[in-house]
Amino acid sequence: xxxxxxxxxxxxxxxSKVTMYILAGISTLxxxxxxxxxxxxxxxxxxxxxxxxxxVSPPVPLExxxxxxxxxxxxxxxxLFTGIILFGVFATAGVIPDxxxxxxxxxxxxxxxxxxxxxxxxxxxxxxxxxxxxxxFLAGAWLVFGLRCGVWDANLLLSALTMTFMFAALYALVVFxxxxxxxxxxxxxxxYLYLFxxxxxxxxxxxxxxxxxxxxxxxxxxxxxxxxxxxxxxxxENGAKQIMQVEMDWKPFLQSFLSGSVFFLAAAVILKRRxx
Amino acid sequence: MHALECEQLTKVYRSGLRNKRxxxxxxxxxxxxxxxxxFSLLGPNGAGKTTFVxxxxxxxxxxxxxxxxxxxxVTESRVRRRVGYLPENHRFPGxxxxxxxxxxxxSLAGVTRSALPGRIDQLLTLxxxxxxxxxxxxxxxxxxxxxxxxxxxxxxxxxxxxLDEPTDGVDPxxxxxxxxxxxNLREQGKTIFLNSHLLSEVELVSDRVAILDKGKxxxxxxxxxxxxxxxxxxxxxxxxxxxxLRTEAEARVLGVTMSAEGVVANxxxxxALNAVIDLLRKHGVLITSVTPQRNTLEESFISLIKRxxxx
Numbered sequence: 001x002x003x004x005x006x007x008x009x010x011x012x013x014x015x016s017k018v019t020m021y022i023l024a025g026i027s028t029l030x031x032x033x034x035x036x037x038x039x040x041x042x043x044x045x046x047x048x049x050x051x052x053x054x055x056v057s058p059p060v061p062l063e064x065x066x067x068x069x070x071x072x073x074x075x076x077x078x079x080l081f082t083g084i085i086l087f088g089v090f091a092t093a094g095v096i097p098d099x100x101x102x103x104x105x106x107x108x109x110x111x112x113x114x115x116x117x118x119x120x121x122x123x124x125x126x127x128x129x130x131x132x133x134x135x136x137f138l139a140g141a142w143l144v145f146g147l148r149c150g151v152w153d154a155n156l157l158l159s160a161l162t163m164t165f166m167f168a169a170l171y172a173l174v175v176f177x178x179x180x181x182x183x184x185x186x187x188x189x190x191x192y193l194y195l196f197x198x199x200x201x202x203x204x205x206x207x208x209x210x211x212x213x214x215x216x217x218x219x220x221x222x223x224x225x226x227x228x229x230x231x232x233x234x235x236x237e238n239g240a241k242q243i244m245q246v247e248m249d250w251k252p253f254l255q256s257f258l259s260g261s262v263f264f265l266a267a268a269v270i271l272k273r274r275x276x
Numbered sequence: 277m278h279a280l281e282c283e284q285l286t287k288v289y290r291s292g293l294r295n296k297r298x299x300x301x302x303x304x305x306x307x308x309x310x311x312x313x314x315f316s317l318l319g320p321n322g323a324g325k326t327t328f329v330x331x332x333x334x335x336x337x338x339x340x341x342x343x344x345x346x347x348x349x350v351t352e353s354r355v356r357r358r359v360g361y362l363p364e365n366h367r368f369p370g371x372x373x374x375x376x377x378x379x380x381x382x383s384l385a386g387v388t389r390s391a392l393p394g395r396i397d398q399l400l401t402l403x404x405x406x407x408x409x410x411x412x413x414x415x416x417x418x419x420x421x422x423x424x425x426x427x428x429x430x431x432x433x434x435x436x437x438x439l440d441e442p443t444d445g446v447d448p449x450x451x452x453x454x455x456x457x458x459x460n461l462r463e464q465g466k467t468i469f470l471n472s473h474l475l476s477e478v479e480l481v482s483d484r485v486a487i488l489d490k491g492k493x494x495x496x497x498x499x500x501x502x503x504x505x506x507x508x509x510x511x512x513x514x515x516x517x518x519x520x521l522r523t524e525a526e527a528r529v530l531g532v533t534m535s536a537e538g539v540v541a542n543x544x545x546x547x548a549l550n551a552v553i554d555l556l557r558k559h560g561v562l563i564t565s566v567t568p569q570r571n572t573l574e575e576s577f578i579s580l581i582k583r584x585x586x587x
Binding site: 001002005006008009012013016101102103104105106107108109110111112113114273275276 | 289330333336337353354355356357359361363364365366368369372376380381383384385438
């Protein structure tokens with residue numbers, strides 16, 4: 001019950017922020033652009049997929065057109081993935097620091113709710129807000145591809161779950177940084193530092209950090225660090241695989257779930273010990 | 277029955293490198309508050325009043341000691357279903373209306389969905405905010421925020437209410453209304469724990485008062501006990517005082533001042549007071565009353581704090 005109230009409050013909080021409207025506005029603009037740009041033309045030797053009037057696939061029989069559309073959808077999902085990282089984190093990073101501000105946190109903790117419930121409610125609210133944006137965008141794209149190309153592919157809709165899961169794993173990291181620093185700016189900077197610098201270095205550790213030393217313990221620590229963080233690139237690949245109807249690799253799901261749980265628990269421990 | 281009980285409550289904040297810098301916010305404070313009372317905690321800035329309340333609401337963890345709220349350890353979150361709190365400088369989310377604040381925080385406080393509308397109506401009327409219920413709180417003045425904060429603190433019909441500076445920013449009429457609300461709550465058997473700088477107001481409503489300074493509990497008692505001076509008495513007399521009395525009193529250094537209304541005796545013990553009375557009777561003065569002199573709460577508070585400064 002309390003968690004549902006907190007989720008509703010967080011959704012209200014985020015819906016009052018300009019960044020969420022910008023996010024929804026960008027999604028709408030992309031969908032309108034997509035609706036205007038994508039089309040299917042019938043030619044003598046088959047059907048062709050066109051983007052802004054330019055042919056982007058060779059002529060294929062109608063039943064094989066779906067493959068070309070799926071490729072385009074996978075590219076679109078990749079763009080959405082980047083958008084979630086850039087705007088989703090930016091729009092929601094303030095949720096925890098704002099809650100923990102003096103004068104606000106007192107109102108929450110003095111109620112009969114535990115601190116981990118407060119954290120969970122706020123976390124779920126922010127993930128739900130971004131999840132709704134993802135669903136809005138992918139459902140819109142599904143309609144556009146269905147209406148303009150005649151391809152009604154449920155996998156595009158299902159990929160919303162993968163995307164939301166990926167954001168949920170990443171957001172646990174944001175919540176950890178937000179609880180630890182109690183600063184929106186610091187949690188955004190630290191998350192982006194991981195995503196754009198540390199994440200890349202760890203992902204390519206064989207060509208970067210491994211070169212520093214051949215010591216097994218050192219390399220195990222580096223491996224541990226790599227698996228500690230959510231497997232963002234693996235999840236991105238899974239999103240594309242899902243749309244392309246290729247078998248997904250479940251390891252990134254499991255690792256990201258464990259990583260998200262670890263960071264969320266760490267945030268809960270920090271919050272439990274903190275004096276306000 | 278005690279609404280609140282704490283023993284040897286201690287809080288030490290540590291900061292700096294290796295936590296070497298210590299701030300002793302509370303030092304072995306023991307207070308108990310009977311149910312159905314208005315209890316006020318007074319103290320200068322930094323005395324530890326807010327830390328004390330925050331420990332009782334589990335916002336801050338004590339370093340030592342024990343605290344019970346409504347017979348439950350403060351760490352049990354479910355006990356807070358029966359507790360209300362108005363924090364100092366509270367910040368309600370600006371994107372909510374007054375009514376939404378009440379609904380959201382009422383639900384968090386455990387009020388059932390069916391009971392909420394009636395309760396919200398009743399409380400917003402009580403604090404004079406009914407016509408502002410649909411307005412976003414970011415447009416509220418400080419006084420309006422305090423009124424809404426008070427309504428929010430009472431939304432779950434709590435048995436114990438903590439109010440931190442409830443009249444801060446409220447106009448004189450509003451203050452009177454808030455005092456009336458507090459008295460009304462006491463009549464209903466609720467316990468109110470008040471933190472306030474406004475000593476004149478505390479004096480008007482409190483049953484018992486505690487004075488805290490630098491984390492130490494200096495005194496606890498009723499307003500009367502705290503404002504009664506133990507060393508000064510007004511002795512009412514009938515008729516004019518003879519000049520011989522003045523001369524003898526000065527010669528014996530009895531510490532008396534005389535006026536048309538009577539005699540004020542500044543004495544160190546009851547024996548000295550009796551010596552003054554004996555002197556008056558010896559000179560044929562008819563005594564009509566002997567009354568201990570009372571200070572205002574503010575005077576008592578300042579004198580108590582000043583007495584502590586050398587230590």
